[in-house]
Amino acid sequence: MTLDEYGIQLLERIRNCSSPTKARDLIAEGHLFLAQSHLSERTLRTFWSSLRASLEFLSEDLIDVGESRAVRSAVLTAAHVAITQHQNELAVPPDEAASKP
DSSP states (O other): OOHHHHHHHHHHHHHTOOOHHHHHHHHHHHHHHHHHTTOOHHHHHHHHHHHHHHHHHHHHTOOOOHHHHHHHHHHHHHHHHHHHHHHHHTTOOHHHHHHOO
C-alpha cells in the first residue's frame, strides 16, 4: 500500500466514523503507522498537510441537517485537532502547513 492509498483509506475511515473519540483514535493509529514506517519529517509533514486539507474539504461539504450534521462536524473537528497536534510535534505551524499545496 502506498502512502497516498493509506491516506485515502484513513480519510474514508474518518468520514465513516460516528464519534469524535473514534476519530482521534484513528488519527493516533495513523500516527503510529507512520512512525513505524520511518518516513522523513518532510514526508510526514506532506502527509498530515494533505490529510488536513482533505478534512477541511469534507467539512465544507457538510450538507446533512440536524444531529447527523452536528456529529459529522464534531468528528471532523476532532480529527482536525489531532492532526494539528501531530503537525506541532513536527514543528510545523498549522497555518503554514495548511497553506502549502
